[in-house]
Amino acid sequence: MAKIIVLGAGLGGVIAAYEIRNAVRREDTVSVINATDYYQFVPSNPWVLVGWRDRKDIVVDLAGPMKKRHIGLIVGQAERVEPEAKRVRMSDGQLLDYDYLVIATGPELAFDEIEGLGPDGYTQSVCQIDHALSAHQAFEAFCRDPGPVVVGAVQGASCFGPAYETLMIIETELRKRKIRDRVPMTFVTSEPYIGHLGLDGVGDTKSLLESEMRERHIKWITNARVLKAEPDKMTVEEVNEDGSIKQVHELPMKFSMMLPAFRGVKAVHGIEGLTNPRGFILTDKHQRNPKYPEIFGIGVCIAIPPVGKTPVPVGVPKTGFMIESMVTATAENLAQLLDGQEPTHEATWNAICLADFGDKGVAFIAQPQIPPRNVNWSGSGGWVHTAKVGFEKYFLGKVRAGKAETFYENAALALIKTYKLKG
Numbered sequence: 001m002a003k004i005i006v007l008g009a010g011l012g013g014v015i016a017a018y019e020i021r022n023a024v025r026r027e028d029t030v031s032v033i034n035a036t037d038y039y040q041f042v043p044s045n046p047w048v049l050v051g052w053r054d055r056k057d058i059v060v061d062l063a064g065p066m067k068k069r070h071i072g073l074i075v076g077q078a079e080r081v082e083p084e085a086k087r088v089r090m091s092d093g094q095l096l097d098y099d100y101l102v103i104a105t106g107p108e109l110a111f112d113e114i115e116g117l118g119p120d121g122y123t124q125s126v127c128q129i130d131h132a133l134s135a136h137q138a139f140e141a142f143c144r145d146p147g148p149v150v151v152g153a154v155q156g157a158s159c160f161g162p163a164y165e166t167l168m169i170i171e172t173e174l175r176k177r178k179i180r181d182r183v184p185m186t187f188v189t190s191e192p193y194i195g196h197l198g199l200d201g202v203g204d205t206k207s208l209l210e211s212e213m214r215e216r217h218i219k220w221i222t223n224a225r226v227l228k229a230e231p232d233k234m235t236v237e238e239v240n241e242d243g244s245i246k247q248v249h250e251l252p253m254k255f256s257m258m259l260p261a262f263r264g265v266k267a268v269h270g271i272e273g274l275t276n277p278r279g280f281i282l283t284d285k286h287q288r289n290p291k292y293p294e295i296f297g298i299g300v301c302i303a304i305p306p307v308g309k310t311p312v313p314v315g316v317p318k319t320g321f322m323i324e325s326m327v328t329a330t331a332e333n334l335a336q337l338l339d340g341q342e343p344t345h346e347a348t349w350n351a352i353c354l355a356d357f358g359d360k361g362v363a364f365i366a367q368p369q370i371p372p373r374n375v376n377w378s379g380s381g382g383w384v385h386t387a388k389v390g391f392e393k394y395f396l397g398k399v400r401a402g403k404a405e406t407f408y409e410n411a412a413l414a415l416i417k418t419y420k421l422k423g
Contacts, residue, residue, distance in 0.1 A: 002028045002099040009034035012299030012323045013104035017071050019404035023331040031072035040129040046166040048132035050173040065402040078267045083292040102296045107262030116229035123256040147254030152188035154226045156261030158315025160197045161355050163259050172358030187220040190312040198317045200307050202364040203378025223311045239311045276303045286343040287330045298326040321352045325420040346422040356388040
């Protein structure tokens, strides 16, 4: 019998628990450690910010689905992973031993790296449901007395889609409320160009997103380094291609949502051989850590080198389907190890993204996510908004049912020739 622990119950962790339970032997135990007893569907948080969703719409109580799938749910804060002892130390002093550990913690949000950034400062966040609910209260107050809006992603950020979504969804909602004409809007991003997305673009995302911004009268600043946020303004350095300062902007703002840079969580940060200097988990092509092969890493918490060199640091996003491909590779490799074999499965890291703008949106498929690619497609239209709503309902239903995937999902992916595993 093997003890398998999944650390984290976000998108990667929850699906990993379900899929690993299906893949391993009946006598093996699978447990999940998470700081809360619920799963939150983070992609819907921009809708929460403008009041289109509430907590109950996008949060799933995990106790029922986990029990149904014979998965242990341990609610508490993991204080430290102790790989030499093969255990996780909890904040209450409890020690949890494992034979295999799957780290799926997601990131720590590095708001503190920029003065005034984040929910405890002067900008809002859509990274967590509580952040989004707080942002909604601030947005309602803003709408009663509107002014300039600044939205974007700071230096070192690696998740740009939600920044574009939040920008466009706010713009759509302001038009619905008939106050758009009173709100100058600026998009601030560390990307070298609009639509880079940390991926050097996908298909024609540059033209699609620039066109959308021009149509909506939104200004933008690229190669931007945010210096600080204050109650009524944001100071931003615009950088030249050689890294020199091109211009310093003092942007007036009455409402702002800025995505922060990420780093590894404290429970793993600084463990030699397990993480890089930023605290992200080092993994090989089978999602295993080279020094501690009984440890796997999946999702936003793993280390991926940036795509090319940019004047301002830009990270690589780990999108939903890319994470699910890591999950499948990990589950299959664990099953092989328990059967006495060496792991052979590799995730494709293919990406499918639906970026909703409230009334339409942009979609892209990148196979694989990191260029050069076999498929490099993007498109736009009202269908993207409809598809995003449908995917939200489907994925939440899957989590509630305790399922990692369905027949219909696999059939749809096969139709567009998008697969989770190589070979």
